[in-house]
Amino acid sequence: MKTQLIINNELINNEWALVVPEISIENVKKQAGKVVQFKTTGEEIPSHEDIEKTILPEASKVLLPLKLYLLKKVELKKKYSEIGLWIYSHEEINLFKQLDKDINDFPVVGVMIEKFADGRIFSLGNLIRRKLKYKNDMRALGDILKDQLFFLKRSGFTSFLIKEGRDPIDAIKGLNDFTYSYQGTLNEPPLWKKR
Numbered sequence: 001m002k003t004q005l006i007i008n009n010e011l012i013n014n015e016w017a018l019v020v021p022e023i024s025i026e027n028v029k030k031q032a033g034k035v036v037q038f039k040t041t042g043e044e045i046p047s048h049e050d051i052e053k054t055i056l057p058e059a060s061k062v063l064l065p066l067k068l069y070l071l072k073k074v075e076l077k078k079k080y081s082e083i084g085l086w087i088y089s090h091e092e093i094n095l096f097k098q099l100d101k102d103i104n105d106f107p108v109v110g111v112m113i114e115k116f117a118d119g120r121i122f123s124l125g126n127l128i129r130r131k132l133k134y135k136n137d138m139r140a141l142g143d144i145l146k147d148q149l150f151f152l153k154r155s156g157f158t159s160f161l162i163k164e165g166r167d168p169i170d171a172i173k174g175l176n177d178f179t180y181s182y183q184g185t186l187n188e189p190p191l192w193k194k195r
Helices: 031-041 048-052 068-080 093-098 120-130 144-154 168-174
Strands: 004-008 010-011 061-065 082-088 108-113 137-142 161-163
Touching: 004 137, 004 168, 010 168, 048 068, 061 068, 061 108, 068 082, 082 093, 082 137, 093 120, 108 120, 120 137, 120 144, 137 144, 144 168, 161 168
Parallel strands: 061 082, 082 108, 108 137, 137 161
Antiparallel strands: 004 010, 004 161
């Protein structure tokens, strides 16, 4: 997948190989009701088998699913000079509690949206920053739309991996859609405190 990376309102070369598990045909049919399905059956998507079959790229820097890292961390630490982690927007941030080291030891942490359907990514960004106190680059991945970038930035995201076929220059404009915001964020007080 050819992608464009936006950091600090600029388009830069993406040095990170994004690793995405291939989801089995059986699990693709279940995609629509992932959260409901997991809560009722305990089945996760991607499945443990999908994670195990993931092909690892030849690269020095990889951005991979947290579940894959937890499963193969010894092998991954030997193979790659830098590792970043991501979770799907339907997963819980409690997965990060299973790390054997501090989350801030990872230079990049991301949230993957397979197909935008709700605002969970905004909540996850905020929770990763506030609850887990993550201080490094937090990346939005996958089905990122121009009109979401301004709000993703306000939710704590600092970089955005734009999908092939989407105009990255247009996406950068989305970061500046609004001049003022009434609500405060992690880095900005509410508008009424500025007056």
